[in-house]
Amino acid sequence: MKAEVKWIGDEMFAGFSESGHTITLDANGGKLAPSPLENVLISLGSCSSVDVVSILQKSRQNISACRVEISGNRVDSVPKLFSDIHLHFVITGTDIAEKHVKRAVELSADKYCSVALMLNKAVNITHDFSIEEDK
Structure with a gap:
């Protein structure tokens, strides 16, 4: 590449x-x-979302939307590296099982998302999720 x-x-x-x-x-x-660091957050969110959507679809979950709200905290010293990044996944659909979303988010963070796995070596990355029912 x-x-x-x-x-x-x-x-x-x-x-x-x-x-x-x-x-x-x-x-x-x-x-x-x-900015370049905003792009790092966007790349992390995109990489993780690809995994989460794919895993939920393979789990036959009826999802209609996925978004991830990402917040990053940077250290005060130069260079202003990220110290912590939090991803909050919002999954929308019908009859979505919480256990499947939990599993998808964890698999992305721990096994599949290349960006997360690279950043994890230097940054504390946390995640959670919420489920919204389609209206």
């Missing part, structure tokens, strides 16, 4: 993936685009 990042002016950078996609990052506190 390869990628490239180019400076495009001020504190803006364009990231180009090997698969042909482009993302813009703003190192100036995320004023015009996500």
Whole structure:
């Protein structure tokens, strides 16, 4: 896997993936685009969500939506690394079994999500979930 990042002016950078996609990052506190560290949170949430949705679908859970609310706390010293990240999954659907959601979230965090497994070596990552019934 390869990628490239180019400076495009001020504190803006364009990231180009090997698969042909482009993302813009703003190192100036995320004023015009996500900052690099915001992108880490987005990547973690995306990676985990892919697993959770896939596992719930394989468990024949009738899900209609999945979102994950992510909060990260950073240390006060430079570099301002993440010390803690919390993921709160909100699963929406009909007749969803709590045990299946719990299992899906745990499997993602502990076994499948590459981003979480890499970050886990330096960051305390926690997770929980809630289930919302379709209306």
